[in-house]
Amino acid sequence: MQLRRADVLDGAISILDEYGLGDLTMRRLATSLHVQPGALYWHFPNKQTLLGAIADHLLTDVDAPPTRAGWDEQVRELAHRLRDALLSRRDGAELVAATYASRLTTNRVRERIAAVCIRAGSSRSDAELTADTLLYYVLGQTVDEQSRMQMDSVGALTEEASPLFESPDSTSRFDFGLGLFIDGVRHNLGASARL
Amino acid sequence: MQLRRADVLDGAISILDEYGLGDLTMRRLATSLHVQPGALYWHFPNKQTLLGAIADHLLTDVDAPPTRAGWDEQVRELAHRLRDALLSRRDGAELVAATYASRLTTNRVRERIAAVCIRAGSSRSDAELTADTLLYYVLGQTVDEQSRMQMDSVGALTEEASPLFESPDSTSRFDFGLGLFIDGVRHNLGASARL
Numbered sequence: 001m002q003l004r005r006a007d008v009l010d011g012a013i014s015i016l017d018e019y020g021l022g023d024l025t026m027r028r029l030a031t032s033l034h035v036q037p038g039a040l041y042w043h044f045p046n047k048q049t050l051l052g053a054i055a056d057h058l059l060t061d062v063d064a065p066p067t068r069a070g071w072d073e074q075v076r077e078l079a080h081r082l083r084d085a086l087l088s089r090r091d092g093a094e095l096v097a098a099t100y101a102s103r104l105t106t107n108r109v110r111e112r113i114a115a116v117c118i119r120a121g122s123s124r125s126d127a128e129l130t131a132d133t134l135l136y137y138v139l140g141q142t143v144d145e146q147s148r149m150q151m152d153s154v155g156a157l158t159e160e161a162s163p164l165f166e167s168p169d170s171t172s173r174f175d176f177g178l179g180l181f182i183d184g185v186r187h188n189l190g191a192s193a194r195l
Numbered sequence: 196m197q198l199r200r201a202d203v204l205d206g207a208i209s210i211l212d213e214y215g216l217g218d219l220t221m222r223r224l225a226t227s228l229h230v231q232p233g234a235l236y237w238h239f240p241n242k243q244t245l246l247g248a249i250a251d252h253l254l255t256d257v258d259a260p261p262t263r264a265g266w267d268e269q270v271r272e273l274a275h276r277l278r279d280a281l282l283s284r285r286d287g288a289e290l291v292a293a294t295y296a297s298r299l300t301t302n303r304v305r306e307r308i309a310a311v312c313i314r315a316g317s318s319r320s321d322a323e324l325t326a327d328t329l330l331y332y333v334l335g336q337t338v339d340e341q342s343r344m345q346m347d348s349v350g351a352l353t354e355e356a357s358p359l360f361e362s363p364d365s366t367s368r369f370d371f372g373l374g375l376f377i378d379g380v381r382h383n384l385g386a387s388a389r390l
Contacts, residue, residue: 048351097335101342103356126371132336133372137328140292140335147296156243161298176321177328184379 021091052104059107071120093142216286247299266315288337
């Protein structure tokens with residue numbers, strides 16, 4: 001039976017869910033699919049390309065048009081959608097952070113955030129830098145949040161360091177930083193801001 | 196000859212420099228030091244603790260008192276010091292990001308940033324959340340910047356994706372996001388801001 005691209009992707013996601021990103025190797029994936037490693041390379045020329053495809057799968061619809069009114073609410077909506085997608089799967093944040101560096105994801109959430117900023121009155125170059133800043137904050141925050149949840153679940157954190165005992169909770173903490181970012185964008189827009 | 200803690204740390208940093216974080220395992224470290232793995236565990240009970248010690252080494256003096264005047268310049272100074280330290284060593288950003296989650300570093304840069312915010316007029320809880328937000332931005336940005344430099348050096352990026360062709364340059368991009376963050380903090384301080 002012929003190995004389809006979707007089979008390889010499904011197999012990779014199963015390994016990710018069960019063993020984590022550190023154990024997702026082309027060799028292990030080939031073994032789990034009962035094929036030679038060469039069969040994988042026909043669909044994905046290297047591991048980075050495979051990770052890019054998993055990132056695309058994880059981020060499906062994160063870059064859909066925002067539904068709320070007002071640029072600040074739209075930025076909030078996109079940031080929360082991205083965070084939810086990253087946290088939805090084991091090691092999701094780390095995987096997307098690694099893939100983002102290779103620019104191999106086809107997801108356009110960065111362009112979507114930049115478009116919201118342009119409509120709010122930003123120049124194109126400022127809008128792109130603003131989108132990068134937000135992505136870095138969301139990636140930095142979710143990588144930390146997810147690592148701590150996973151460490152805690154295997155008992156690798158002391159009780160004081162456990163996210164379960166943290167106040168305010170992680171979503172409120174995320175919103176605080178998001179609020180700082182949006183206030184900075186508002187200041188930067190200044191007199192050029194549109195509603 | 197007795198294996199000292201400093202020898203283990205030096206050996207780990209050598210592997211990091213030469214092969215990267217992905218190849219830094221306790222087994223490999225033991226082999227390079229010509230000892231049994233058990234000898235390492237006498238100094239470091241697990242790999243996380245070892246990574247924490249490397250992070251401490253990387254971040255030496257990042258948490259020293261800021262030298263500039265004004266809270267905004269002090270935040271800038273601390274953020275740049277942290278970025279420089281993370282970029283100073285192969286995989287430094289990724290290593291510190293991973294270690295930050297386990298809260299095993301003894302470096303107090305987070306407390307230093309929070310202290311600057313408290314002197315600027317923040318409440319203690321806002322100051323801590325502000326420090327976290329800045330750390331997440333710096334970690335997210337430097338992990339991406341360093342990954343891209345390393346990918347580019349092995350030819351794994353297309354020419355358009357190469358950081359060498361990016362405009363503005365990476366330090367200006369970092370400063371843009373830092374400026375957004377500082378403007379947000381200023382807005383948040385509002386009438387309570389002190390100079």
